[in-house]
Amino acid sequence: MPHPAAARNLSRTLRDTASLSEAGLLPPSADLAGLEAVQARYAIAVTPAMAALIDPADPRDPIVAQYIPDPAELVTAPHEIEDPTADAPFTPVPGVVHRYPDRALLKPLLACPVYCRFCFRREVVGPDGGLLTTEQLETAIAWFERTPQVREVILTGGDPLMLSPRRLAWLLERLAAIPHIEILRIHSRVPVADPARVNAALAAALTVEKPLYLCVHANHAREFTAEAMAALRQLTGAGVVLLGQSVLLRGVNDKAEALEDLFRAMLRGRVKPYYLHQLDPAPGTARFEVPPEEGRALLAALRFRVTGLAWPTYVQERPNGGGKAVVGPVWRDS
Numbered sequence: 001m002p003h004p005a006a007a008r009n010l011s012r013t014l015r016d017t018a019s020l021s022e023a024g025l026l027p028p029s030a031d032l033a034g035l036e037a038v039q040a041r042y043a044i045a046v047t048p049a050m051a052a053l054i055d056p057a058d059p060r061d062p063i064v065a066q067y068i069p070d071p072a073e074l075v076t077a078p079h080e081i082e083d084p085t086a087d088a089p090f091t092p093v094p095g096v097v098h099r100y101p102d103r104a105l106l107k108p109l110l111a112c113p114v115y116c117r118f119c120f121r122r123e124v125v126g127p128d129g130g131l132l133t134t135e136q137l138e139t140a141i142a143w144f145e146r147t148p149q150v151r152e153v154i155l156t157g158g159d160p161l162m163l164s165p166r167r168l169a170w171l172l173e174r175l176a177a178i179p180h181i182e183i184l185r186i187h188s189r190v191p192v193a194d195p196a197r198v199n200a201a202l203a204a205a206l207t208v209e210k211p212l213y214l215c216v217h218a219n220h221a222r223e224f225t226a227e228a229m230a231a232l233r234q235l236t237g238a239g240v241v242l243l244g245q246s247v248l249l250r251g252v253n254d255k256a257e258a259l260e261d262l263f264r265a266m267l268r269g270r271v272k273p274y275y276l277h278q279l280d281p282a283p284g285t286a287r288f289e290v291p292p293e294e295g296r297a298l299l300a301a302l303r304f305r306v307t308g309l310a311w312p313t314y315v316q317e318r319p320n321g322g323g324k325a326v327v328g329p330v331w332r333d334s
Helices: 004-011 017-022 033-040 062-067 134-145 164-174 200-205 226-237 254-266 292-301
Strands: 096-100 103-106 152-155 182-188 214-217 241-247 272-277 313-317 324-328
Touching: 017 033, 017 226, 062 096, 096 226, 103 134, 164 200, 182 200, 200 226, 214 292, 254 272, 254 292, 292 313, 292 324
Parallel strands: 103 152, 152 182, 182 214, 214 241, 241 272, 272 313
Antiparallel strands: 096 103, 313 324
């Protein structure tokens, strides 16, 4: 249910601490000076859909933890690094990241519907950042055309579904026309964080000749609202295959019950849980960290409690762009 004080502002995305305060989404004890310092460094965006879920009176609200800024973001732990996935060394042309032989990322923009407080690209994402020009997109497409070992293009960012349907359709059609590209994949928060953006035009843009997988990022069952479920149905109705990815986060989904609820909510939305990510060590994110051994124990606790359809692969990025390693769990039956 919407928080009463927030109702008057739920028609627009909230992008600064003043708006969050006016909407009643900050606790009375909030450190406003600290939050303004966070705002000066990292982007803020809370969509109406997510604002409606927030209970600022609950200090353990999992939606607050994901989207509302905290002064702790300005404290960098010794193990945290600015580019934890090492995108930069693997960027042959602007917007492209090529770490694996058979697939590569394309980041057409760095804007998102919401800005997660644990994001590993939080130093670069923002409402005005990273939109590739037509010339830069042509350069990126030309790179894919001349790199035949790449069979899969993963559109990420930022959030590719923030592009206009016309622009997105153009880009997907260009990529699908490359003979050696077999799979297109999109990573997005939009269907749950801003479901109003999912309409007939967007669904039509995702209808291409090549197989297309949409990987929906969600971390808590409450994100699967009625509006989100309707958006997901519209996408599957257009033939889009939905996968789910989540990050294991302290204070959000670090209980077996929370993970079970999340994976069951995904399946009800026709989303196959795909990846559960270990947190990437971006600056100021240490408060979200769950040790891998605890993550393995959480997944082990779900054994026999959920269908195999609900089971994601638990992965962690290796240092220096080494790619994903499977974390576990390892079963030891008695």
